[in-house]
Amino acid sequence: MYKNIEINITKIPRELMLILEIIKSEENDMSFSDYLHEINWDSFLQLALHHRLYPVLYTKLLKNEKKLVPEWILQSLKQHFRKNTFKMLYLCGEMEQLSKVFTEHKIRSLFLKGPILAADLYGDISQRTCGDLDILIPIEDLDKANQLLEKIGYKKDEYIKSLLNDWKWRHHHFTYYHPIKNTKIEIHWRLNPAPGKEPGFNELWDRKRKTTITGFPSYYLGNEDLFFFLVTHGARHGWSRLRWLLDIHQMVKTELKWETLIELFKKHQSLHIGGQALILSANLMGSHLDKKMKSLINGKLPIKLASESIFYVERMVNLHTDPVPREISEFHAKHLFSLMSFQQKVVYLLSFLHPYYADAETLPLPNRLHFLYYPLRPVLWVFRKTRKHALP
Helix, strand or coil, X not given: CCHHHCCCCCCCCHHHHHHHHHHHCCCCCCCCHHHHCCCCHHHHHHHHHXXXXXXXXXXXXXXXXXXXXXXXXXXXXXXXXXXXXXXXHHHHHHHHHHHHHHHHCCCCCEECCCHHHHHHHHCCHHHCCCCCEEEXXXXXXXXXXXXXXXXCCCEXXXXXXXXXXXXXXXXXXXXXEECCCCEEEEEECCCCCCCCCXXXXXXXXXXXXXXXXXXXXXXXXXXXXXXXXXXXXXXHCCCCCCHHHHHHHHHHCCXXXXXXXXXXHHHCCCHXXXXXXXXXXHHHHCCCCCHHHHHHHCCHXXXXXXXXXXXXXXXXXXXXXXXXXXXXXXXXXXXXXHHCCHHHXXXXXXXXXXXXXXXXXXXXXXXXXHHHHHHHHHXXXXXXXXXXXXXC
C-alpha cells in the first residue's frame, strides 16, 4: 500500500476488524489471532449481518480447520447463508421473467446488481446478498414499464411527491412490490440522482454484457461502467455497508482498463470519488494499488473523503431506516456535499430555487398556476421555517 494513503482505522470496532481479517485470510491462516481476544460475539454477528458480509465470512470460516468462532455463531451464519442462497436463486428466476417481459415489449433493460453482480464478482450467487432487483431502463419507457409491471402483479410505491416534474432529477428510481411473491424491484432511469454526472443509457447499453446465469438473455453493465456505478453508489451511501467496499476489492483484482476508467471518472467529475473508494479498499480490504491507479488517488481530497467515511464504519449506520439520528443525518448531508465537484455544488445550490412539493402543500394552487411557485418559493420557505419555530 502507498504509505501516504493510510487512514486512521483504530476506532473501528474490534469485532468488525476481526470480520475483515477473516475475509482477507487464506485457508488456515491464523495471522489475525490477536483479534480473537475480548470479542463480543453478539456484536460480531450483528456487524456481519449489518454489513452484509456474512456469506463470504461463513464460507471462509468453513474452509478454516481451526475453530475460530463459537458454534452458535457458525450455526446462525449458516442459517442466514442458506436463506440468502434460496433468495438469490429465486431472484434469478424473477430476473429472467422481467428480462423476458421487457424484451418482448421492446424495452431495453440493464440489471445493475442482484444475482448478476454476485456471479460476476464472486463466481457464485451465494457469496453476495441482495434485497431487491435494480433495473435501468430509458426514461422514455417508464410509463410502458409501469403498465407491464402492474399487469404481472407489481404495485408501485407512490412515495415520491413531485412538483413541476422535479422527480426526473431529484430522484433516480421508482420502487415496486409484488404482494404475493414478496419481491421488491427498483426501476431506474439514472444510476444516481442529480447533480451527479454519469453516462447516458445509450452509452451504457452499447457497452453492456450478457450474463450466463439465465436462460433468457439478460444484460448488465460493462466492466468499467460497473466499477463507476459501484463506486458512486457506495460513496453516496457513505460506504455504510462494507459489502459495497468488498465489491470494489473484488473488481480491483480483475483486469480493468484503468486508462478508460480514469477518463470515465474525469469526464463525470468523479476522480476524487474513485480515489476515495480505492483508498478505503486498500486500508480495509487489503486491495493492492499500483501505478495505473495513481491519477485517482493523487491529491488531498480522496484521502480526506476516505477518512471522513470511516465515521460510518465506526458506527452501525443505517441510512435507509427512519428516523435517522440527527448526528448521522447532519454528517451525511455535509459528506454528500463534500463529494460533489464545484460545478455540481453550484447546480445543487441552485436546485433549492426550484419549487418543492412542500410548497404545494403549504399553498395549494391549481395546475395552471403552478408557475407561480417559482417567485413564491422564498416566501413559502420562510413561512414554513417561521411556523415551525412558533409551534410549541
